Amino acid sequence: MTLPTIEFFEGIPEDLSGVSLRRDRTTGAQFVVMTFEQLKSIERFQSFTNRFNKALCLTDEEGRIEIEPDSIKFIFGGDEGDELKRVECRFELVREEHWARFMRFMNRYAEANGMEYQGKETNREN
Template identity: 60%
Template sequence: MAEAVPRIEFYDGVTESLSDVSLRRDRTGTYVVVFSFAELKALERFNSYTHQFNKTLRLRDEEGDINLTPSSLQIVYGGFDGDDLERVDCRIHIDRDEHWERLMRFMHRYAEANGMEYGERG
């Protein structure tokens, strides 16, 4: 695949902007990734009618596509009336080291392309 800007999609051609990501490993050894989005273009206008749904979270970069099946998707509302979208959290479990390594290569490319940096929380 040619040099491609790393991107994240729920719908073909609708690029989402990641606001935060949590990467960890649980007690069973499974990797847990939580992608957080402050806004989600997939929820806007008629995207669900005009674009094909991947049924996965698709990560695209120069190595190709990674299709991840979310284990949960949480839509968090807030604001005075509780009807303002605060964020959308997409949780994914990864149980194979080679899949984790591929995800990390994508994450480094995505972070570099979008001015993000890795940091550990204390």
């Protein structure tokens, strides 16, 4: 069995801090936002010698998924504003079979890393 991994650069598995699944109410488009509080490969993003291949690689027992993110945001804070707080990686999954495959990966990743699903709580007043 293959341990599920998430990589920006081959050979450097990252630790996912959280994931948000979203659907646009008007278009029905499905989006994923993955959040990383730390990146093991941060030096690679800053290096000119190692080029980011523009794909986020998700690997599990079914194989490898390569996703080209719509955006990768580096959020900084701290006293000097230079402390990495988190990285947000956003992408859209258009086809239903891609969404289903991604969800199978996430279920395996969550199980292997002690993560659990937390639904969005809505507060509706009548």
